[in-house]
Amino acid sequence: MSIQQARAATDRLLPGLTERLRNRGLMALEQAEPAELCALFRESGAAALLVPTQAGGMGAAPSDTLAVLRAVGSLCPSLAVMMTMHHHTIATIVQLGGIVPAADELLGAIAANQLLVASAFAEGKPGSAIFNASLKASAVEGGYLLNGSKKPCTMSHGMDVIVAGVAPASGDGQGFAVIFAEGSGIVRERFWQTPVLAASDSNALVFRDVFVPDDMVLLAEGEGAEQAAEVAQAASLSGLCWFQLMVGASYLGVASALVERLLGRRGVADLQLAQLAIELEGAYQALLGTASLLQQTDAADPALYSQALCTRFSVQAAIERASNLAVELLGGMSFIASDEVAYLLAASRAIGFHPVSRMAAVPMLADYLRQTAEAAVSAGEPAHV
Helix, strand or coil: CCHHHHHHHHHHHCCCHHHHHHHHCHHHHHCCCHHHHHHHHHHHCHHHCCCCHHHCCCCCCHHHHHHHHHHHHHHCHHHHHHHHHHHHHHHHHHHHCCCCHHHHHHHHHHHHHCCCEEEECCCCCCCCCCCCCCEEEEEECCEEEEEEEEEEECCCCCCCEEEEEEEECCCCCCEEEEEECCCCCCEEECCCCCCCCHHHCCEEEEEEEEEEEHHHEEECCCCCHHHHHHHHHHHHHHHHHHHHHHHHHHHHHHHHHHHHCCCCCCCCCHHHHHHHHHHHHHHHHHHHHHHHHHHHCCCCCHHHHHHHHHHHHHHHHHHHHHHHHHHHHHHHHHHHHCHHHHHHHHHHHHHHHCCCCHHHHHHHHHHHHHHHHHHHHHCCCCCCC
């Protein structure tokens, strides 16, 4: 699917969004107040894109979701980042439906009111507390008090709901908390200093005795801890898998915007354009293939997370190669004459800053490769070719 096809899919699902983004212009959007992008997000209807139809949402297919993120990333990278954070959190909430009392109700409210959802999770790895957040939960009558901070958190001022990874203050464990931002007492502090992706409003959230009712928390501790831990593990794995694919699609859109600026220019050889097509479309097909696998396979399988990470880092490398070549072919005068080329190049590099970091992923991926080799030997297959 080309970037033009991705935009056509977006126009079908979210009529008028790409036109509004094109009319506003890249740099005007990226320098806009975050509230403007949040308004565009809500007005487009995109908040309900992944919410199941039975909860009043659109129930979009994975391929459609990736198309939307790629299209939006090509026109407004900051909005694509916002959407990535929102949609991967929705994917996590969907896994909690029927288990956490508030999950189904929350999905319905998101669809009905176009609520924007921020994620307050931390980087982790399978086998440990995947959302080993800095937020600690202390039990009080009727619920929990949350203390700690999350930085950065996208849509820090514009979100309506925060889904946070929490740990009990009294000991080991992990879980989720759903916090409605209005009236919660959460403090926002400036954190993002660079102009690149500043419109995504990624700042610090500080929690000081923020109260969350019992029915808004799934915490693996005490009685029923083992079952709750399994639920939290499965939901977090699914959300992390989707995050890797969504972040890849969003930044692939940024690289696509750079390549798009080459089309129609004189002096660009067919060989060079073909190489760019291979990088972009090969990466996109990898995302679609892994999304299909995720949809068909038990999301609690840690091996699936390793495959999602392999796809993400492969796509990341393709984005780097394509954006470098595109900027080189655009030439110094394009770089000098417009701030768009430099901005898109800088924005495309931000994919490397999203969790899971390459260093954190190395042990997981090495173990995955060893385990697949051991499984092959156990099955009587040769250990090497």
